[in-house]
Amino acid sequence: METVNVPELVERLGSDEDAVRKMAVFKLQTNIGDPSFADLFIAEGGLTRLRYLTLHASGNTLAYSLTSFSRLLDVDKGWDCVDEEMVERIVELIVTHPLVNILRGAMSILVSIVSQPSSMRSAELSGFRALKPAIAIYPQFLEMLVTRLSSADHALCANALQLINSLMRDSITHDSEAEWPKFIQKLQDLGVIRAVYVLMQDPALQDLAHPLMEFQSLTKVLLRKWRDIPLDQEKPEHRRALKGIHLASNPEKNEEADDTRRSRKHHPEKWRRLGFESESPVVDFHEVGFLGMMDLADYVRSHGDEFQKLLLEHSTKPAGQRCPIARASLAVTSILYEHFEVEKSDMDDSKFISESRAGFDKMFQPLLLHWTRLHVAGLQAFFRLWKATAAEAEDLDKLIELVRILIESVVGGADRTKDVQDVEEELADFEYNRLRGLQMELLELTYEDAWGQHLRQVRDELHHEALQFVKEQRIRSLLHGCWFALDAKSDGPKSATYQYAQLSHNRRYLHFGSFDLMGDQAPELDTLPEKIDLSLVSSVVSNVSTEPSATAKSSRQPATKITIHGHAPSPSNHGKGTGHTRSGSRATQKEVILLTLRPYSHSIASEWLDGLLMLLNQQPITAETTKLIDLVSNYGLKIRLLNVRFDDATFAGEAPPVPAREGLDEDYYYDVFGGV
Template sequence: MDTMTVPDLVAHLGSEEDSYRKMAVFKLQAALGDPAFADVFISQGGLPKLTDLTLRANGNTLAYALTSFCKLLDLDMGWDYVSEELVERAVQLVVTNPLVNILRSAVSVLVAITSRPHTFGDGRGTSGFRALKPAVTLHPSFLEMLVSILSSVDETQLAANALQLINSLIREAVTNDAEAEWPKFIKKLQDLGVIRAVYRLMQGQALSDLAQPLLEFQSLTKIMLRKWRDVRVDMDKPEHKRALRSISFASYSPSDTYAQGSSRGGGSKRNRDPERWRRIGFQSEMPGAEFEETGFLGMMDLTDFVVKNEDQFRKLILEQTNKASELRCPIARASLAVTYVLYEHFGIHEGDLDDAKAYAVLESRHNIDKAFKPLLLHWSRLHTAGLNAFLRLWKVTGAEVGDFEKVAELVKILVADIVGNASRMKDIADVEHDLSETDYQKLRRRQMELIEETYEHAWGHHLKFVNDDLKDEAAQFVKEQRIRCLLDGAWFPTSFSYSDSGPVTKHNVNRATASSWRFVRLSHNRRWLHYADFDAQKEPSPGLDQLTEKLDLSRVSSVVSNISASPPPSPSISAASDKTLSNTKISKDGSGNTTASAKITVYGFAAPPTPANPMSPSAPRRPSASAENKETVLLQLHPGSKTLASEWVDGLLMLLNQRPITAETERLEEMIANYGLRIRLLNIRYEDLDAQEPRNPGREGLDDDYWFDFGGL
């Protein structure tokens, strides 16, 4: 201690001069970090003098004394001098709100006292909130002042100390108070605005000093929710019976109450209703048993919704009562389902394990936002928003009673998507809006994606082969569909007429009117294309006997179109094909939208002459190889739409056993394969995922009468 020995320091602590006391206690607070020095200080009789300073001093001297005393408590020393008087002094300092350094040290002393898990050695008091109760009774504004400190933006360390003290009080109350006492204490803190204050701190930027107590408060919130959930609903308990009666009473309008003392004996309609609880949405007239999964937490959530939305609740009950029984949404069951969804989503059941992961994330300082879940603090508002979403989905889907679990599954996905992906900075009001506005179709798509991901994870190896088979089946299906379009035939314009307002330009070419038409149809044996030209389209379409021209498909070498959105054609396509593609005309219609003049060109070889008797000397000679391989245009078609062009281009290619080239056909194949996979996945029981690999039989009980079954190979 520089030039001051321990005896000198102790002597100065009891000096009449304030400057001596201030200097001594200033040096003391720095030295008490060493346990060996603390032992010597106590053995020299310094603790009584330090305690006296905490009770009598003011200003910086008091701040240094409180800090020194707190350091001794952290070393598990000095507990014999923690008296009711000292606790009352610290509480008084918090209430009177003195200098920040004094306030910070006083709160730290109270944190140390409430955090100690066992009773004081001298029997003069106990740790935890019980040690503070007498002082808090004398200063009833203590908790209010403590909560107000959390709103101190400039003093994050002070706010951290105050939150740490609140955490200690909550943990002590939840752990040691009677079942009926700790909820009252928590309710008082909530009424004082502790949830709002901590929520703002979690969404703030200054997390360096506050991270640890904020995570502890989050952990305590989970502990309280789990503790409420573990409380079994007992209809013999007056408070439980009272809560259920308030729900029943709110479901009836005032006009449903009969006048007391009437000729019918008084009473009310709700007491005479044989389906009093079923109309609210319970499955029986004994509702207590239906809180098995959610416990008293489920009753709290349902009661809170009814109390805060009484008019809406009454209208909902009336609306459901007027529906057929199988179409009614069971509101009480829906409320309990939403409670369970939130309970599972936030991992309340994981408890300390989940908290340990959060602290590990905090320590690493990477992706710190994942550690904080400020939306958890607004449990009641999330439950109300989730229940409203349940009711909306029930109505949109036209669900019946048997579909309850399906709607609950949709709500689970909705909560995971909206709440789970919400950033730390996202406001609860925005989350409520998203829960109320999410489109059902979007939710269904997300559900299908999750199903695919789940089964891909569990059945990925098997699904690869299934997916390959489905792609082949989809290709065959689309091939047959395209060829059937050719068998049905189609009309194609062959010439156009234009208005007399001026020459044909790039601006009016797309406003031309077809003046003649060509009808093309594939023969039943799929070997010939029959076609003929007409002045106008006919109904019904011409038959094969009316189509005077025909094209032998065995002569076709390639089919080219300018509507393909697929990769460029392969090098096997001839130079003539490339020339056709390069000459594609692009124009703009009157609205300014770019369009293409669709064209299908069929290339092939000239038919060689066939002699009556090939061995006869008079038979014509076969053309040379160069003449035989010369490609010419056999047929040109101008489809009126991209869909028609896609059907005929890919239909002709598939007829020639070639790959389709248009994007529309590729999308159709992919869509059919995906739907096929989803249908097969929906037919698989989820329990099959947990199926164990078959075990080989042992030798026990095996005789010579056995055989091998290769039927599955």
């Protein structure tokens, strides 16, 4: 700045030669951003000459003049020259001029004018109202502004979006409740949402980060404002919206389907048949305000045929089975509101942008801009789940939770570049079983975080209960008895080919016998000639985990076998009743094979091997039994999770007493899993 002679520079700005003026204003644009220089420049009368060039120059001289004036306003100086003539000139340039370097400067000037606090200027030149007279002359201004968002020049896109943001913010802040929604709607009709959505997905997002983040924040501001407007039937717009929803339902046709003979004018379920909780629909909008009304009205308007078809289908069903369309719509609005954290301030995100260029995919939410489409897709997913689950009125909260998980998974899992149409299709195609699986995973993670040690204790208890349950089931298989192939190396009758084994009712002896044929009925326990005293059993081993070979599969001799080892009884008791004795020292008794069983299937092998082990108070070892124990344990955990809330009093104080039934003992079990 020291090398610039300010009086000489001001004089050259007024030169008759364009080349001289152009060089002077070129030098001016690089220095005018310094407040001290700006004060000297204004003191030397330079402001009047800069204004003249801004109004009348062309080409690069005009471009440099616009940039200089914009930077002067940035240091909060030069406002005396901002009048209707200046604003009209700038608006004209934006509408008619093709050169990018001129458009950038012009838009920057308007951003400063619109954003400048009204206390610094006259009321006529405050915010958006400062532009309205000029826009009346050039009504295509807003359309051209939105068009500039598609420019290949990112700096121009950023300037255009920054100006749109300024106009939106000023309108939302200062215009009346009747005016600002019209302006926002006009911008949306011109395609601003689609244009900004494309910019948010641009790989070179860094160049547009600040204005894009501001637009995203303004979108949240709009959603908050709409949500904070309570539904009021005294307001004509609100009354018309409600009436439109009622008329779109084709009330005459649906009332005929209800087969009612009551006066249509006083139909007792005018609003409840649409899915409202009562005949006072305003109450249902308490949580989501006019935003919920807008979403419901948009769905009814854009999907009227589907809306009428749903009502007609459900009109023939009992009241408890009808899908509550209105409440479902309001629930989806609330879910989206929470998902996109609309209440969150944008200050933290803006700060992050200023400090880092990483993490854009996390900060920017282009799908937020397609709120209406996501609401429709979420609502249609609700209808699909209602039908798939045959839900009833009391299931409403459960269905809402499923839709919440669906949106969190699909919308929350979408990256920045994923197109909204792909998201809609995924919401429509998401399988119910997969959704339930996600729900259980989330439940377990949520309760794990909330309860930690308590949940682990519940898991341990359920695993122990499952172990006891499966132990009883396995032992019951032994009590029922089973046919086996006869071991070819056994000492049994040479003509016999089958063996039958069964556990005694007191669970102390394993009875068995050899047969040449399998009878239609199992042998009686007291007809089995052999038995083993289980107190003499030392170990049970098997190759049950080994897959049978192809040869074994094709033969009548199963490859799987279970070998029961034990201590040989004392000689004095050897004979037919072997196994009765418990006398003698184990140290002096010889360990021998007491019995070999050859199961015909792996399932039988698993039941008998683990049944014998658990009968001997040992741990089961087969994969089938382990899987069954885990299944029962996890099933119990899921039941508890699905029926418990964080504030459930069940977890406070002592557990309630277990209901008793007179005459009931512990000798029972449930065959929940059929033939397992």
